[in-house]
Amino acid sequence: MRLRFPLALFVAAAALGAVVTASQAPTAPQPQRQPGEVILTINGAPGMPPKYAVPDFVALSSDPDAQAAAKVLGQVLWDDLNFEREFYMIPRDTYASIPAAKSIDAVPFDRWKELGADAVISGTVSKEGANLKIQVKLFGVQAQQSAFSREYSGPGGNPRAFAHTMADEIHKQQRGLDGVARTKLTFSSDRDKERISGTVENRDVKEVYISDYDGENQRRITVNRVLNITPKWSPDGRSIAYTSYARGFPTIFISLIYEGRRIEPSTPGTQNWLPVWSPDGTKIVFTSNRDGNPELYVMNRDGSNVHRLTNNPAIDTTPTWSPNGNQIAFTSDRSGTPAIYVMGADGLNLRRISSEGYCDRATWNTSSAFNEIAYVCGRGGYDIKVYDLASGEVRQITNGEGSNESPAFAPNGRHIAFTSTRAGGRTQVFVISRDGKDVKQITRAGNNYTPDWSR
Numbered sequence: 001m002r003l004r005f006p007l008a009l010f011v012a013a014a015a016l017g018a019v020v021t022a023s024q025a026p027t028a029p030q031p032q033r034q035p036g037e038v039i040l041t042i043n044g045a046p047g048m049p050p051k052y053a054v055p056d057f058v059a060l061s062s063d064p065d066a067q068a069a070a071k072v073l074g075q076v077l078w079d080d081l082n083f084e085r086e087f088y089m090i091p092r093d094t095y096a097s098i099p100a101a102k103s104i105d106a107v108p109f110d111r112w113k114e115l116g117a118d119a120v121i122s123g124t125v126s127k128e129g130a131n132l133k134i135q136v137k138l139f140g141v142q143a144q145q146s147a148f149s150r151e152y153s154g155p156g157g158n159p160r161a162f163a164h165t166m167a168d169e170i171h172k173q174q175r176g177l178d179g180v181a182r183t184k185l186t187f188s189s190d191r192d193k194e195r196i197s198g199t200v201e202n203r204d205v206k207e208v209y210i211s212d213y214d215g216e217n218q219r220r221i222t223v224n225r226v227l228n229i230t231p232k233w234s235p236d237g238r239s240i241a242y243t244s245y246a247r248g249f250p251t252i253f254i255s256l257i258y259e260g261r262r263i264e265p266s267t268p269g270t271q272n273w274l275p276v277w278s279p280d281g282t283k284i285v286f287t288s289n290r291d292g293n294p295e296l297y298v299m300n301r302d303g304s305n306v307h308r309l310t311n312n313p314a315i316d317t318t319p320t321w322s323p324n325g326n327q328i329a330f331t332s333d334r335s336g337t338p339a340i341y342v343m344g345a346d347g348l349n350l351r352r353i354s355s356e357g358y359c360d361r362a363t364w365n366t367s368s369a370f371n372e373i374a375y376v377c378g379r380g381g382y383d384i385k386v387y388d389l390a391s392g393e394v395r396q397i398t399n400g401e402g403s404n405e406s407p408a409f410a411p412n413g414r415h416i417a418f419t420s421t422r423a424g425g426r427t428q429v430f431v432i433s434r435d436g437k438d439v440k441q442i443t444r445a446g447n448n449y450t451p452d453w454s455r
Contacts, residue, residue: 039147040140040143040145040146040147041147041174042118042119042138042140042147042174043118044088044118048088049085049086049087049088050087050088050118050119051087051088051089051090051116051117051118051119052081052087052088052089052090052117052118052119052120052121053090053095053112053115053117053119053120053121054074054077054078054081054089054092054120054121055074055092055095055098055100055101055120055121055122056070056071056073056074056075056100057069057070057071057073057074057123057124057125057134057136058070058100058101058102058103058104058122058123058124058125059124059125059126060124060125060126061126061127063126063127065127065132065156066125066126066127066132068159069125069132069134069156069159069162070123070125072159072160072163073123073125073134073159073162073163073166074092074123075092076159076160076163076164077121077163077166077167078092079214080163080164080166080167080168080179080181080214081167081170081171083179083180083181083214083415083438084171084175084177084179084180084414085433085438086171086174086175086177087119090115090116090117094115095115097111098111098112098115099111101122103124104122104123104124104135104136104137105122105137107120107122107139107144109139109141109144112141113141113142117141118140118141118142119138119139119140119141119147120138120139120141121136121137121138121139121170122136122137122139123135123136123137125159127156128153130155130156131153131154131155131156132152132153132154132155132156132159132162133151133152133153134151134152134153134162135149135150135151135152136148136149136150136151136152136166137149137150138170138174147173147174148169148170148173148174150166150169152165152166158217160212160216160217161182163181164181164182164212164213165181165182167179167181168180168181168182177412178411178412179412180213180410180411180412180414180415180453181213181214182213183213183237183410183411183453183454183455184210184211184212184213184233184237184453184454185210185211185212185213185215185417185429185442185451185452185453185454186208186209186210186211186221186231186232186233186240186451186452186454187208187209187211187231187429187443187448187449187450187451187452188206188207188208188209188228188229188230188231188242188448188449188450189206189207189209189443189445189446189447189448189449190204190205190206190446190447191445191446191447191448192205192207192220192446193446194225205224205225205226205227205228206227206228206229206449207220207221207222207223207224207228208220208221208222208228208229208231208240208242208255209221209448210240210257211442211443213410213431213453214440214442215429215440215441215442215443218443218445221240221255221257222242222244222255224244224246226244226245226246227243227244227245228242228243228244228245228246229242229243229244229449229450230242230243230273230274230275230450231450231452232275232276232277232452233277233452233453233454233455234254234277234281234301235277235279235280235281235455236281236455237454237455238256238257238258239254239255239256239257240254240255240257241253241254241275241276241277241284242254242255242275243272243273243274243275247268249271250271250272250273251264251266251268251270251271251272251273252264252265252266252272252273252275252284252286253265254301263302264303265284265299265300265301265302265303266286266288266299266303267290267303267306270288270289270290271288271289271290272286272287272288272290272297273286273287273288274286274287274317274318274319276319276320276321277301277321278298278321278325279321279322279323279324279325279366280325281301282300282301283298283299283300283301284298284299284300284301285297285298285309285319285321285328286298286299286319287316287317287318287319291308293312293313293314293315294315294316294317295308295309295310295311295312295316296308296309296310296316296317296319296328296330296347297309298345308347309328309343309345309346309347310330310332310343310347312332312334313334314332314333314334315332315333315338316330316331316332316334317330317331317332318330318331318360318361318362319362320362320363320364320373321345321364322345322364323364323365323366323367323368324368325345326344326345327342327343327344327345327364328342328343328344328345329341329342329343329353329362329364329373330343330362331359331360331361331362335352337357337358338358338359338360339352339354339355339359340352340353340354340359340360340362340373340375340387341353342373342389353373353387353389353392354375354377354387356377356385356394357377357378357379358377358378358379359375359376359377360375360376360377361375361376361405361406361407362374362375363375363407363408363409364409365409365413365434366409366410366411366413366453366455367409367411367412367413367414369413370413370434371388371389371390372386372387372388372389373386373387373389374386374387374397374407374409374416375387375407376404376405376406376407378403380403381400381402381403382403382404382405383396383397383398383399383400383404384396384397384398384404384405384407384416384418385397386434395436396436397416397432397434397436398418398420398432398436399436401420401422402420402421402422402423403420403421404418404419404420404422405418405419405420406418406419406449406450406451408451408452408453409434409453410431410453411453411454411455413434414433414434415431415432415433415434415453416431416432416433416434417429417430417431417442417451417452417453418430418431418432418451419448419449419450419451423441423444426446426447427447427448427449428441428442428443428444428447428448429441429442429443429448429451430442
């Protein structure tokens with residue numbers, strides 16, 4: 001497991017690097033609810049999820065951008081809806097015998113009924129200058145009525161963003177579920193094969209990256225040519241706090257990714273690492289050895305009002321906040337072997353919750369619907385477990401396929417991002433449902449570490 005007891009203090013005496021800006025805050029596709037929409041919940045057979053079909057959207061012109069977007073929208077929307085497992089998604093390769101709709105309302109309902117569909121999504125794409133105009137409707141096949149109707153308009157450079165927006169809105173309307181299609185991941189990576197400058201050791205740098213929830217649109221955020229690790233999203237999704245060795249020792253920086261600048265909230269000259277935001281985004285809990293031993297501290301996001309939470313000769317590290325901000329879980333070897341502990345956010349009422357031996361990397365489920373903490377246990381190879389705080393029960397999520405580490409919950413609490421060596425020995429980011437099903441590989445280039453999921 002990386003960055004464990006004690007935290008490796010890598011030498012990286014390089015000049016302070018720049019931050020790559022993601023230019024400006026992304027412009028979300030702007031939906032408009034269409035007149036005549038019927039508020040209809042589409043159900044499946046008794047005890048079964050409704051069966052959804054998502055054919056290619058129809059391009060209303062021969063413009064190549066509209067033609068390409070039409071194919072992307074259908075496939076990405078199908079994938080996004082399939083991810084949450086609320087619907088049975090009819091495989092797209094079974095649609096070949098059904099004629100494409102010539103307009104958004106000209107849906108061959110009888111043919112979709114023969115295929116067993118309860119719902120079908122119909123959409124069109126047209127080009128208006130540099131923008132795409134997209135219309136989409138969700139029809140109940142039995143009632144032949146539109147249950148969801150939207151029109152979107154926006155820059156056409158990333159049609160996937162339109163599909164992500166549709167998926168989240170359909171999940172919300174039909175299932176009351178907050179989907180994650182518009183969320184993002186952050187992680188550190190050595191994929192650039194650059195070497196740390198200013199040191200005698202030949203070591204790859206690690207830079208901070210972000211991507212869409214499904215691994216698409218991976219973009220580099222830092223360009224320091226040092227170790228930039230353990231990134232964490234702020235609750236508003238506009239900033240990333242991370243540990244950097246730009247000063248030659250670990251310190252905490254915050255990249256304001258849509259402003260193209262960076263701030264250093266931790267005290268200069270002291271070693272600080274593993275920052276984690278409070279749920280309201282006003283504070284950061286972190287590990288520091290400023291008083292001689294690695295302990296947990298908390299500070300305001302601007303670095304003010306630093307105060308100590310733990311005071312023990314052991315190593316206390318890898319903190320995580322509860323969703324309400326009232327508790328903090330962390331790793332400590334105060335009992336001899338690293339284990340998971342929980343305490344109040346004021347440092348009081350400490351208790352140990354893990355008993356399996358070497359355990360580390362606790363992360364609280366960010367959704368208040370699930371009062372649970374994921375963590376890893378093992379020696380040499382690691383597996384992810386989840387502790388239910390109400391019952392005290394532990395369930396295992398991964399089962400010995402590679403070494404599995406650094407769990408991070410999706411904002412709706414239904415999925416976990418983690419790293420694993422299961423794919424060829426390199427460390428890659430994967431996502432998995434909280435029941436241990438539906439593993440999906442997110443990264444493939446280089447080695448990738450410590451993912452975190454935006455809210």
